[in-house]
Amino acid sequence: MNTFNIALIGCGTVGGGVVKILSEMNHTLNERAGRAVKISRIVELNPENAIKRFGIQKEAFCGGGKKLTVDEANSYISDILNDTGIDLVVETVGGTGDFVFNLCVNVCKSGKHLVSANKALLAERGKAIFNAAEENNVSVGFEAAVCGAIPIIKTIRESFTGDEIVSVSGILNGTSNYILSRMIDENLSFEQALTFAQEAGYAEADPTLDISGGDAAHKLIILMKLIFGIDVTMEELKYQGIQSISKTDMDYAREINARFKLICFARHDGDFIYGGVCPMMVKDENVLSGVNGATNAIRVINKYSGKHILIGAGAGSSETASSIVADILFIARYNDRMNRTLPNGKLKFKGLKDYTLPYVITFETEDRPGITGLVTTEIGRQNINIYTVTHNRHVSDKALFSIETQASTLKQINAAISEIKTKGILKCEPVVYPILY
Amino acid sequence: MNTFNIALIGCGTVGGGVVKILSEMNHTLNERAGRAVKISRIVELNPENAIKRFGIQKEAFCGGGKKLTVDEANSYISDILNDTGIDLVVETVGGTGDFVFNLCVNVCKSGKHLVSANKALLAERGKAIFNAAEENNVSVGFEAAVCGAIPIIKTIRESFTGDEIVSVSGILNGTSNYILSRMIDENLSFEQALTFAQEAGYAEADPTLDISGGDAAHKLIILMKLIFGIDVTMEELKYQGIQSISKTDMDYAREINARFKLICFARHDGDFIYGGVCPMMVKDENVLSGVNGATNAIRVINKYSGKHILIGAGAGSSETASSIVADILFIARYNDRMNRTLPNGKLKFKGLKDYTLPYVITFETEDRPGITGLVTTEIGRQNINIYTVTHNRHVSDKALFSIETQASTLKQINAAISEIKTKGILKCEPVVYPILY
Numbered sequence: 021m022n023t024f025n026i027a028l029i030g031c032g033t034v035g036g037g038v039v040k041i042l043s044e045m046n047h048t049l050n051e052r053a054g055r056a057v058k059i060s061r062i063v064e065l066n067p068e069n070a071i072k073r074f075g076i077q078k079e080a081f082c083g084g085g086k087k088l089t090v091d092e093a094n095s096y097i098s099d100i101l102n103d104t105g106i107d108l109v110v111e112t113v114g115g116t117g118d119f120v121f122n123l124c125v126n127v128c129k130s131g132k133h134l135v136s137a138n139k140a141l142l143a144e145r146g147k148a149i150f151n152a153a154e155e156n157n158v159s160v161g162f163e164a165a166v167c168g169a170i171p172i173i174k175t176i177r178e179s180f181t182g183d184e185i186v187s188v189s190g191i192l193n194g195t196s197n198y199i200l201s202r203m204i205d206e207n208l209s210f211e212q213a214l215t216f217a218q219e220a221g222y223a224e225a226d227p228t229l230d231i232s233g234g235d236a237a238h239k240l241i242i243l244m245k246l247i248f249g250i251d252v253t254m255e256e257l258k259y260q261g262i263q264s265i266s267k268t269d270m271d272y273a274r275e276i277n278a279r280f281k282l283i284c285f286a287r288h289d290g291d292f293i294y295g296g297v298c299p300m301m302v303k304d305e306n307v308l309s310g311v312n313g314a315t316n317a318i319r320v321i322n323k324y325s326g327k328h329i330l331i332g333a334g335a336g337s338s339e340t341a342s343s344i345v346a347d348i349l350f351i352a353r354y355n356d357r358m359n360r361t362l363p364n365g366k367l368k369f370k371g372l373k374d375y376t377l378p379y380v381i382t383f384e385t386e387d388r389p390g391i392t393g394l395v396t397t398e399i400g401r402q403n404i405n406i407y408t409v410t411h412n413r414h415v416s417d418k419a420l421f422s423i424e425t426q427a428s429t430l431k432q433i434n435a436a437i438s439e440i441k442t443k444g445i446l447k448c449e450p451v452v453y454p455i456l457y
Numbered sequence: 458m459n460t461f462n463i464a465l466i467g468c469g470t471v472g473g474g475v476v477k478i479l480s481e482m483n484h485t486l487n488e489r490a491g492r493a494v495k496i497s498r499i500v501e502l503n504p505e506n507a508i509k510r511f512g513i514q515k516e517a518f519c520g521g522g523k524k525l526t527v528d529e530a531n532s533y534i535s536d537i538l539n540d541t542g543i544d545l546v547v548e549t550v551g552g553t554g555d556f557v558f559n560l561c562v563n564v565c566k567s568g569k570h571l572v573s574a575n576k577a578l579l580a581e582r583g584k585a586i587f588n589a590a591e592e593n594n595v596s597v598g599f600e601a602a603v604c605g606a607i608p609i610i611k612t613i614r615e616s617f618t619g620d621e622i623v624s625v626s627g628i629l630n631g632t633s634n635y636i637l638s639r640m641i642d643e644n645l646s647f648e649q650a651l652t653f654a655q656e657a658g659y660a661e662a663d664p665t666l667d668i669s670g671g672d673a674a675h676k677l678i679i680l681m682k683l684i685f686g687i688d689v690t691m692e693e694l695k696y697q698g699i700q701s702i703s704k705t706d707m708d709y710a711r712e713i714n715a716r717f718k719l720i721c722f723a724r725h726d727g728d729f730i731y732g733g734v735c736p737m738m739v740k741d742e743n744v745l746s747g748v749n750g751a752t753n754a755i756r757v758i759n760k761y762s763g764k765h766i767l768i769g770a771g772a773g774s775s776e777t778a779s780s781i782v783a784d785i786l787f788i789a790r791y792n793d794r795m796n797r798t799l800p801n802g803k804l805k806f807k808g809l810k811d812y813t814l815p816y817v818i819t820f821e822t823e824d825r826p827g828i829t830g831l832v833t834t835e836i837g838r839q840n841i842n843i844y845t846v847t848h849n850r851h852v853s854d855k856a857l858f859s860i861e862t863q864a865s866t867l868k869q870i871n872a873a874i875s876e877i878k879t880k881g882i883l884k885c886e887p888v889v890y891p892i893l894y
Binding site for chain 1: 474482485486491600605608616618619620747759761762763766773775779783784785786790791793795
């Protein structure tokens, strides 16, 4: 077959990694693709960094390695879109603005395949891009958009095809996981651990998107679209970050043999997909509790083949780039046989508050006889089964309570807490987290 | 496209599961394949069990559901091989005898694709089958042959294509892992745990293949062929089972914060692939140490994307069947674009004894001053760096030693032990296991 020609728009950390792998593995990649695979054009406003960091030849860049004005870049992009010799465009520009959105749509409209690692764009404005691809019979590769190196997208599309996915959950944000791991293992506060994460390069100067759960939410939205065919907006998906986890919360987790993780969770049940992002206390017997540092992990539960866990690097230049290269090869090999449609969305979305999960409720009370009976009676009145009650820490005149419930809804939990509050025995606002077994 | 017709030879636990999934998910599977996928023929000597267990219609079987003689079965198989309407044959006969070997080769020669879960056959006689497939331009699907439900084969072939695999290791035998998990968690002897495994259906009446490391070796041989293009025989691959792990060994593992696992290990280094199967002490910080019960896990280390771990069910009817169905769909979709060649074998094989690994050496000595110096001096003389020395257990007149070394070869370790033996201070034969971090 003829050469498979690629244009790369944006040559930063990830784009540069793609050029590097395609150059270093050129011979092997051509063999694997069954045809020559070649980067024919690179458009980058400031090629200097990429030239230095990845050793890319100046001549590889449109403009010969000089800085480009926005107009010049647009002109090169326009040439690429009009060039019928280009088969695929890799977008590593980033952001969710109109420029990159229009670029992606126009790539599809020009009859070229698109590969993108842009999770925010695909989560927030992906529907129009996927539709444009379907209408124009081209593929969108987005392996790198969900958990960097972990091949979850192809696993779902090509390996779990003889099965029905019931639920997907996991640790989809490396920054949060790094911060939580250090908080737990070194008994640090959130602020201390965040500072260390920033110093180690695992958190941005402005870490909001990562620590708020927003980045994890983007990935969960993409997975729900791919698996269940459902379009969920960031507004519909309730996501909660790790900022408000206190040292006391950490102590409670330790007490029930669990570790805090920022968990993305989606489950199919009847006509609904229940989903959300929030910190959960993950029990030690769950493998996810042992996934620490910046590592990501995804758990998929299938109807026939049961529980699967994939663990790997969620970010990084060559890690993310290797997923992009795998997408390029897959399209180069199988393009004309690929099913470009995502599943059809007949299912409806509901938040996790409507789904039954085991919870842990922690609070401080007066330290006097009769409190346990009073508290557990109120919980039982809401039809919540209690798994364990721990109140073995008594500090001066306070008793610290930690109650693990069996599966119940947040509504039931909140109703029980409201009733307990009326008794005037609480010394602090109760804290509630789901438990993941 | 026209219907994709399948013949199933053998309809036991796994074959029955394939019929069940194809029947229950028929509509979805056809959509995913982009064409109708249909089991047109089933050949089974004793269809009665499958009819009862999986609710398969009698009419689906060649012979209408009656018992078949071997001659009748052979005649039906011959019809299938001659039928140009059949696109793919699923072999779930099992065994490594000439009958099933010839069946697989003849399927390929007849121009039909082959899907098989038969790890023993592919490991011991696979070369001729893969060659026949390549010569006849048909595909061999063997996802189900390595770790049942875990999609490691497609992950290697389709997802890690933008990368170079450096090493593969893991827990590839569920029976051994189940036995070891119970030995560790309930302080059982090997014999006790084996009995429980047999009662729970996790071990066969004759468990030899599983507990000897033979079954794990089969899977490692297939992985080494797929990843590194190297043909290794069962004779060349040194494999060691779990039978000789004692309760004392278990205590030593606990002491260095590790758990025993039967580990398959292969690593590319220069012109060589170093590989083997043996029990290792897996450190608690390694996620594999938390993979317990009959669950399987595979760790792949890639040049660009780093460490990946896949965890899932290694056996079971519907679990294994789901992998077979995924193979069927993949071939139905992408058949005419598939690269049928396995990598070319220029690399040479060496056993793990030639590879440097950290080891733990345990033994009992006289309990008197000077022993530690004497022992560690001999180890140092072999250019082995010591990581830690533990000898905190003193029982009557014995001291129990446990020495963790840094990476060294088994040859160095054995040389040090020989020297130590000449000192006349040992009260037992030293026990040596590699450590996996």
